[in-house]
Amino acid sequence: MPGSVLDLFSIGVGPSSSHTLGPMRAARHFASGLETSGALRGCSRVCCMLYGSLALTGRGHCTDKAILAGLSGRCAEEIAPGELAAIEAEARASQELLLAGEHRCGFDMDADLQFRTGELLPAHSNGMRFQAFDDGGRNLAESIYYSVGGGFVVDGDGRPIDVEGGAGAAQYPYLSGEMLVSAARERGIRIADLVWEWERGLRGEEETMARLLRIAAVMDGCIDSGLHAEGHLPGGLGVRRRAPAMYQRLIEVASDPNVEPAGGEAMDWLSVYAIAVNEENAAMGRVVSAPTNGAAGIIPSVLRYYLRHMANFASDEARKRDTAEFLMVAGAIGILYKVGASLSAAEVGCQGEVGVACSMAAGALASVMGGTNAQVENAAEIGMEHNLGLTCDPIGGLVQIPCIERNSMGAVKAVNAARLALYSDGIHVVSLDSVIATMRRTGEDMSRRYKETSLGGLAVAVTVPEC
Ligand code: SF4
Incomplete structure (x- = not known):
């Protein structure tokens, strides 16, 4: 826990x-x-x-x-x-x-x-x-x-x-979506404020903020490294890094007044940021697990997209506040999956990696965009609902195919989930807790071949030379 x-x-x-x-x-x-x-x-x-x-x-x-x-x-x-x-x-x-x-x-x-x-x-x-x-x-x-x-x-x-405070540490109190939302409702505060209260109680405001910003800085540094690292990924699959060329093209289009935008720029930026992180991850670079390494591109991508392409900050303080809020709400949602289902692809397939990261990013984005607690919960639910059943079948046991592109898909889906939730009033049929329980049961029903064993799916569609 x-x-x-x-x-x-x-x-x-x-x-x-x-x-x-x-x-x-x-x-x-x-x-x-x-x-x-x-x-x-x-x-x-x-x-x-x-x-x-x-x-x-x-x-x-x-x-x-x-x-x-x-x-x-x-x-x-x-x-x-x-x-x-x-x-x-x-x-x-x-x-x-x-x-x-x-x-x-x-x-x-x-x-x-x-x-x-x-x-x-x-x-x-x-x-x-x-x-x-x-x-x-x-x-x-x-x-x-x-x-x-x-x-x-x-x-x-x-x-x-190796969890904060060790095995005897205080127990994190919000173990289901219902607990999280009702505790915030009873206090008349936002989910982000509820989590902030808990975290600052653990280590004080200054250290909490410093640690959140350090996590965000490493995520951002990872994107930057991936946007500029050329070449092929290790492991023998022959996968070429594509983030640098894609990034260059996006910069050219953005800065050339004679080029008509094609209309998919939001998706392209989200994709290039996510791909940059997962190419760095595949190359054994510096990465933040969020909540896993295989799915490490989604949260940094959505966070950077929000900070650089969506928000207008009046001050650096405001920017830091939103960065911290994004990570705290994402983390609070991630804990619900850790407790109610699993973050392990070996237990539940890629639902537990890319699915969870998508759900975390969706809820976090809805929060910083001003969503109500119900909308945050709804966004997180949508983020998982459309990843249910996602299998884990990495080719050659390498975290490259389908993992790298899958993060781009997860980032785009997370933004869509947040936007859908923000267009609604937060009232919805399937609760976040229901979708977490469904994800766990779907994982239990899933064949072992699709749970990070490389014994089925795409992993057996391609033969990879031993390296
Ligand atoms: S396919 Fe498997 S290894 Fe790849 S990101 Fe998904 S869970 Fe991780």
């Missing part, structure tokens, strides 16, 4: 929150546990086994590299883009790891990092088991973790690790 809406936005590197960020956190937690228990110095070898979806798509999602980084004591926010590959190269060459950043121990990548593709651990498809041994082969420690989506990790007993 997240204690804060900020837990929905983790700064890290691509390409996946469940398969890169989560395993890195789990591995780091295991290594620091060795240190705490005093077992670190006696450890001569560590071993990690990956199960289920992590085993099936872990290579394409850089799970192996992330595990090495985590065991080495590195955390995602500090790791530089491109560093994961360097950590792996060093471990392969030396057959060693600097465990928890302090103690050298043996590590044979091929023998000690095992992809157990035919096996599952009981609680979730994204299971990991870590073991540490002394030089006599005696087992010093063993832990199970599950990466349950959006970078969230629980241990073998279901206890969360």
Whole structure:
């Protein structure tokens, strides 16, 4: 259970929150546990086994590299883009790891990092088991973790690790759409103000605002990097980055008075921003999970589109206020899915990634555009309603096809959802809570082939060479 809406936005590197960020956190937690228990110095070898979806798509999602980084004591926010590959190269060459950043121990990548593709651990498809041994082969420690989506990790007993304030933190109170809307109604305030009250109670106004603006700045930086990075994405699919050329064309059209606008500029800007982020994500660049890495382009795209193309701010303060409001409302909606359904494509398919990001962005946009609480709830509901059933079938286990374009679709859909809600009075037939429950049930009914296993759908329509 997240204690804060900020837990929905983790700064890290691509390409996946469940398969890169989560395993890195789990591995780091295991290594620091060795240190705490005093077992670190006696450890001569560590071993990690990956199960289920992590085993099936872990290579394409850089799970192996992330595990090495985590065991080495590195955390995602500090790791530089491109560093994961360097950590792996060093471990392969030396057959060693600097465990928890302090103690050298043996590590044979091929023998000690095992992809157990035919096996599952009981609680979730994204299971990991870590073991540490002394030089006599005696087992010093063993832990199970599950990466349950959006970078969230629980241990073998279901206890969360690495959430704000730790497992004993105050419980975030608004766990359903109804709770959120009725609490705001009773107080006569907006959803955004309700969330702000909770967050500032956790860490004070100044720090809360600073953290929200930092998240927004990293999102914006990611868009800018993606708009200017040319070339092909790694992984062997031969996908060419398209954001830079698209961006150049949009700039030319916008600045040339002789060119008649074609009428689809809003969609084009939303698309280019979303694609820029997801190309950066696929290239292991600096990304904010929002709420996952695979769906990381939607919220930054809609936020930037709102700030630069829709709003007119009288002051920088007003701009900062809307930025913070957008992220807080988006996070509050994301928590409803985390609690009522799942953010894990391995559990519910792409509904839990692109669907949730679309819903979050739609509600957030409706809020900053002045929507009532009912309209915000309606926008979030529409954002998910038209993503129900969305499968996860990434080609080659890479977060590229269909993921990159899917973010562009999600961003456009989010704006449409917000606009539809703002044209209505907020009264609607399907509630946000109903659509969240439907999303969960649809995920339960979905074949495992479409839950981030690359065993069905587009993933088997194209053969990808092993890289
Ligand atoms: S298809 Fe969707 S859920 Fe699956 S990896 Fe791509 S973005 Fe994530």
